[in-house]
Amino acid sequence: MKYLDEYRDEALAQALLDRIRRVQKRPWMLMEVCGGQTHSIVRYGVDDLLPKEIELVHGPGCPVCVTPLELIDKAHAIASRSDVIFCSFGDMLRVPGSESDLLTVRSRGADVRVVYSPLECLKIARSHPDRQVVFFAIGFETTAPANAMLVSRARQEGIDNISVLVSHVLVPPALEAILDSPVNRVQGFLGPGHVCAIMGYREYEAISARYKVPIVITGFEPSDLLEGVLMAVTQLEEGRAEVENQYARVVTRDGNGAAQGLVSSVFEVCERKWRGVGPIPQSGYRLREEFENFDAERRFEVGAIDTQEPPVCISGEVLRGIKKPHDCPAFGTDCTPAHPLGATMVSSEGACAAYYLYGRHHKATTKG
Amino acid sequence: MCLGIPGQVVSLEEAGGLRMGKVRFGQILREACLEYVPEVGEGDYVIVHAGFAISRVNEEEAARTYQLLEEMGQLQELDPDDAEVGGSEDTSAGGEPH
Numbered sequence A: 001m002k003y004l005d006e007y008r009d010e011a012l013a014q015a016l017l018d019r020i021r022r023v024q025k026r027p028w029m030l031m032e033v034c035g036g037q038t039h040s041i042v043r044y045g046v047d048d049l050l051p052k053e054i055e056l057v058h059g060p061g062c063p064v065c066v067t068p069l070e071l072i073d074k075a076h077a078i079a080s081r082s083d084v085i086f087c088s089f090g091d092m093l094r095v096p097g098s099e100s101d102l103l104t105v106r107s108r109g110a111d112v113r114v115v116y117s118p119l120e121c122l123k124i125a126r127s128h129p130d131r132q133v134v135f136f137a138i139g140f141e142t143t144a145p146a147n148a149m150l151v152s153r154a155r156q157e158g159i160d161n162i163s164v165l166v167s168h169v170l171v172p173p174a175l176e177a178i179l180d181s182p183v184n185r186v187q188g189f190l191g192p193g194h195v196c197a198i199m200g201y202r203e204y205e206a207i208s209a210r211y212k213v214p215i216v217i218t219g220f221e222p223s224d225l226l227e228g229v230l231m232a233v234t235q236l237e238e239g240r241a242e243v244e245n246q247y248a249r250v251v252t253r254d255g256n257g258a259a260q261g262l263v264s265s266v267f268e269v270c271e272r273k274w275r276g277v278g279p280i281p282q283s284g285y286r287l288r289e290e291f292e293n294f295d296a297e298r299r300f301e302v303g304a305i306d307t308q309e310p311p312v313c314i315s316g317e318v319l320r321g322i323k324k325p326h327d328c329p330a331f332g333t334d335c336t337p338a339h340p341l342g343a344t345m346v347s348s349e350g351a352c353a354a355y356y357l358y359g360r361h362h363k364a365t366t367k368g
Numbered sequence B: 001m002c003l004g005i006p007g008q009v010v011s012l013e014e015a016g017g018l019r020m021g022k023v024r025f026g027q028i029l030r031e032a033c034l035e036y037v038p039e040v041g042e043g044d045y046v047i048v049h050a051g052f053a054i055s056r057v058n059e060e061e062a063a064r065t066y067q068l069l070e071e072m073g074q075l076q077e078l079d080p081d082d083a084e085v086g087g088s089e090d091t092s093a094g095g096e097p098h
Helices: A010-023 A035-044 A069-079 A102-107 A120-127 A144-156 A171-180 A193-199 A202-211 A222-238 A257-266 A289-294 A315-319 A351-357 B059-078 B080-085 B088-092
Strands: A028-034 A054-061 A084-088 A111-114 A132-139 A162-169 A188-192 A215-218 A243-245 A267-274 A278-287 B005-015 B018-025 B028-033 B045-049 B052-056
Touching: A010 A222, A028 A035, A028 A171, A028 A193, A028 A222, A035 A054, A035 A222, A035 A351, A054 A171, A054 A222, A054 A315, A069 A084, A069 A102, A069 A132, A069 A162, A084 A120, A102 A111, A120 A132, A120 A144, A120 A162, A132 A144, A144 A162, A144 A257, A144 A289, A144 B052, A162 A267, A162 A289, A171 A202, A171 A278, A188 A193, A188 A222, A193 A215, A193 A257, A193 B045, A193 B052, A202 A215, A202 A243, A215 A222, A257 A267, A278 A289, A315 A351, B005 B028, B018 B045, B028 B045, B028 B052
Parallel strands: A028 A054, A028 A188, A084 A111, A084 A132, A132 A162, A188 A215, A215 A243
Antiparallel strands: A162 A278, A267 A278, B005 B018, B005 B045, B018 B028, B045 B052
16 A cells, blocks of 8 residues: 555665664663554564664553553443443443443443544434434544544534543653653654654754753654664764654644634643553643533443452553563563553553564563 | 554445445455545545544555655664664564663
8 A cells, every 4th residue: 555565675674774774882771652553563563673773662642551440440430321322432442440441331331432533422412312422532743633533513503412531741841751760761762653743843852952852753654664763763862852853754844723613712721640650741632721621521320439450460560661571570470461450461552462462471672 | 443444435425414434354355434534435445433434544655764764774784883773683682671
């Protein structure tokens, strides 16, 4: 497929690897921010191809993983109501709450539907005026325009049997939380390509300057990732710390103005709790007051939910690049994608699940 | 989750007050909302995420990586010393874990 196959070209990857080997003189630790990048790196073994002095650690950019447990429990409580049609992206169906997941909730008789686009909820709501349609609006900045459009259209068309359960998170505050940590080891970032397609990368310029850290906005194909590594390592070897754009075929400095406009008319920035990490100030979106009628948390009284994560789980440290999946005693034994104990095992974009999925069950198969 | 797939816009239409279009991904044809890419027309490539085109693919930039590497390849051939420094032995070990 055009703009996909050519970036999986082996000759291209080999040429980039040669270039990386020439440029790299000292050991460096880089973090790829986005879960999609993590998945691609582990799937194609990009990290194993790199010189052993370049280590990739995996970032917090998996929105499915970081959606807090209490919100998942809330989703299950709402989905279980007989008057509700609960709609979600497919990724959320297997994510375990305290007691079950959405698939199990569905098997008990709840009307849980997978949608490809949030706009499908409009159609469902129109054809079921006697039911409440609730959409689980999760995601990073990439998904916010799609979710904002659903709310905006619902209001415009006067469809009042739609509401959204919002769990939106933002990348830059998470990077700052990682860089602020006294145990941080990350020296450069591969920035999230599709988040920046929407938001541009001006916010990242401020972070790069403040923390003196290179950030290379990077795509998702093996060659994109290798070129991103090359650009970040070149900066580090030359003592530079700038934002560079590897993914210029998709990302511009200012991003998508039309999308940003609608997102900021529907959502406002707020504190959000990240599963495995805890609360991060100004790290997510909630609905603006004028859209509060569409807030599922207001529409449905769910009550206080108390949750506890298993103490053995180290997903918080994995999400911040402090530890790797293998460092966990439960990895691949008590904790598997079928029975995940924590955030990074719940979605294939989580580092633990990606390692498990692609057979990295033993520490010896990766760089330490 | 932030998966975005490149596809080609094959037709434009108005549906439910929204600018929509058919986008071809290889053999698959799907509807996508084009509200956020007002500059896009038939034949353009877009990145689609959750049923929305979020960006137009810039074809000149897409060709850039290839051009760069073609240049690098030529340079390598012209400068055998440099190629040696690059570690031609390493190349064969590229697929092995470290």
